Amino acid sequence: MDETEEDTKGCRQMKQLGFDNRKYLETQSAHIKERIAQFGDKLYLEFGGKLFDDHHASRVLPGFAPDSKIRMLCELKEDAEIVISICASDIEKNKIRGDLGITYDVDVLRLIDAFRSKGLYVGSVVVTQYAGQSAADAFKKRLEDLGMRVFLHYPIAGYPNNIPLIVSDDGYGKNEYIETSRPLVVVTAPGPGSGKMATCLSQLYHEYKRGVKAGYAKFETFPIWNLPLQHPVNLAYEAATADLNDVNMIDPFHLQAYGVTTVNYNRDVEIFPVLSAIFEKITGECPYKSPTDMGVNLAGSCIVDDAAVCAAARQEIVRRYYAALCDRRQGRCGDETVYKLELLMQQAKVDASIRPVVAAAGAVAEETGNPAAAIELPDGEVVTGKTTDLMGASSSTLLNALKRLAGIGHEHHLISREAIEPIQTVKVKHLGSANPRLHSDETLIALAISATTNPLARRALDKLSELRECEAHSSVILSPADSGTYAKLGMRLTCEPTYETNKLYHK
Structure with a gap:
């Protein structure tokens, strides 16, 4: 049997590690513990990215272990409670998690099982941006039939700019209060755009109304705040979220407060005035001067070979471009996503030629x-x-x-x-x-x-x-x-x- 015709081209050096995962585990877990100690009764910790299988991070930071985040979280399991956030519109449109090929609602079930297998307590699921979607109703019933508590959060007119409405009984006040029992509440999700931060801020508002001293911190690997704005790793994050219209940007609040240039992304920058206003209502002042302040990300300090991570990130941008081309062909995204990725490829100075498999x-x-x-x-x-x-x-x-x-x-x-x-x-x-x-x-x-x-x-x-x-x-x-x-x-x-x-x- 002639199985195939075979061709070999070129020979390059094996991929180099660019990230010190052991250092990351040690320094990152210690930093999170310090942030927990900063607040009193309760801390809402937003966990961005994937906890069990952060393959994006492992692809753009060679040496990063996909399960690094969950390993850190397990050290805090006695005090931690998990809340999983999912956007109602993602349920309605059957949004698929690209790396696993499953829908976001199915991934919620997978995440619950995965957390429980590690001995972590999953307290509830919150459906965000709920506006009566029938698919969200069906998913809520399915979870409740399985014994999970489900809470609903609603769209707020003028979000995130109408702060007086947002921080009121007609804004966050309309959201259902998520009942939690442990001092550390980790809010995570199947993917970006699921409403993790809004869930945390809504909870802070409700805790304030109940006289509970609570705080908020953010654990998001990307963008890496102490890398340049146009660094390939940060551009690769934009590529990964091209369908969300996320944009990396200089944190203007941090620059004004400290005179130091750091990188954040538009949704965090846009929401910061809301966060600041909520904290002012709780404690009289905001403990953070910038979105960068509220993060606990130390990934940038664990990069040991910048050339290696740059090369890996450029490959990821091209992979995301091809994924978008196929999504457009299959009707899952529009021209805008493809155009954005083409722009990111130009910024990263890459094209398909960096993938020898394409030409072969x-x-x-x-x-x-x-x-x-x-x-x-x-x-x-x-x-x-x-x-x-x-x-x-x-x-x-x-x-x-x-x-x-x-x-x-x-x-x-x-x-x-x-x-x-x-x-x-x-x-x-x-x-x-x-x-x-x-x-x-x-x-x-x-x-x-x-x-x-x-x-x-x-x-x-x-x-x-x-x-x-x-x-x-x-x-x-x-x-x-x-x-x-x-x-x-x-x-x-x-x-x-x-x-x-x-x-x-x-x-």
Whole structure:
């Protein structure tokens, strides 16, 4: 069986670590504890980004462990209570978490289970920006049937500029008060734009009305306040939130108070007067002079190789660009998101040429007239694959990458045609598939079966873990089965914004 035509291009140095994760764990946890001690009865701590699996941070800061935040939080588990925030409109439009391929509402369920598995107490879920959305109603009922408490927060006219209305019984006062029982309340969410900060500020207002001394702090990894505004890591954060219209900006309050230039983003800057007004009502003065002050982020001080993180961040910007192109092709975003990412690429001085897999996959696709794919191995070697009668391009590329990692020659076939053809028969004749070619997950299962009798297949299978963090590219939009398999293997996939066929419906 001719699994694919293989191509290797170039050889670059293996990726360098640019971030000291051990230092980060030590200094960041100590800094959070200091902030907790600053307030009295209760602290609302907004946790931005992903707690369990912050893959964006691990991609742009090589060396950052995706679970660093949750490890720190576990040290405070006896005093901590989790509140998960989700925006009603995200429920309504089935917003998908790109790295996991699941909707935000489903991710709330996943997060609850994940927190509980670590021994952390999840007290409640708050649905923000609620305006009677039917999908939000259904989700609320589902959670309550599962024994979770759910609270509703509402839109406020003129938010965030109409401070007199916001800080009143007709503003935050209309929101349902989230009943909490522990001194540290961590407010987190499936993704950005879920209303975490507004939830914290609303709670401060209600605590004040009840005579409870409470404070607020923010733990947000990005943008990194002590890196330059146009630093690639900060630009990569803008790329990650391009659909939200977030913009990094100089913190004018910090500059005025201290004469020091720091970076924050527009929503924090816009909301700061509200935060300041709320604190003034609680204590008579705001403990913070700027949005930067209210943060507890020390990630910038743990960067040990700026060149490495710059290179990683530039790759992330290009990956986000391709993701937006595909989203636009699939009707999930508009031109504005793509235009913003094009501008960010210009600011970062990058284009698709920094991803060798793009040109490699394109060359094979042009040569064969069929979909092709490419994977860049840890040593910089690029392996390509083409579409065959037995396998899709992503499957053949995956097999070729494993063979190269295992030092197996191209002439050796890891899975026999005789083993694949019965699988194809089941797919087409019994499962109703129009595509007989094996997807990536089916190929791995076939490889695992072959490994029971074929030592070479076993050797290749043992190399799966080495694909983690490898760059990959497809000349067409992959099916969820293929893209999902690549994601589970930890590969960083991009696709051209085109389909394999001209059909209007694509599974």
